[in-house]
Amino acid sequence: MPRVTRGFKARRRRNRVLKLAKGFRGARHRLYRTATEAVDRALSYAFRDRRAKKRDFRRLWIVRIGAAAELNGTSYSRLIGGLKKANVELDRKVLSNLAILDPNAFSAVAKLAS
Numbered sequence: 001m002p003r004v005t006r007g008f009k010a011r012r013r014r015n016r017v018l019k020l021a022k023g024f025r026g027a028r029h030r031l032y033r034t035a036t037e038a039v040d041r042a043l044s045y046a047f048r049d050r051r052a053k054k055r056d057f058r059r060l061w062i063v064r065i066g067a068a069a070e071l072n073g074t075s076y077s078r079l080i081g082g083l084k085k086a087n088v089e090l091d092r093k094v095l096s097n098l099a100i101l102d103p104n105a106f107s108a109v110a111k112l113a114s
Helices: 007-020 032-071 076-085 092-101 103-113
Strands: none
Touching: 007 032, 032 076, 032 092, 032 103, 076 103, 092 103
């Protein structure tokens, strides 16, 4: 009696996993069982790191704003506090870009905060 290969649905499921494992090294892109483990792990890392990326960028922006604030004779916390009191609604991403691309504009914003 021939073995049961489960047909179309199982092949489609396996091919979906192997397609996700494209580019993996060694058996991880060839063999279904190892590919399944590798893909599950990769997808969980991707889910986690989409959230971590947001935190990482915010930290980067804060470091850049802090460095630019020091050049303008103030600290990061005083700058942010002053901007809140002055009702300047620029977020950290925009402030960071100003600090890099247009230091004169950042200086003007820093003056508003003091």
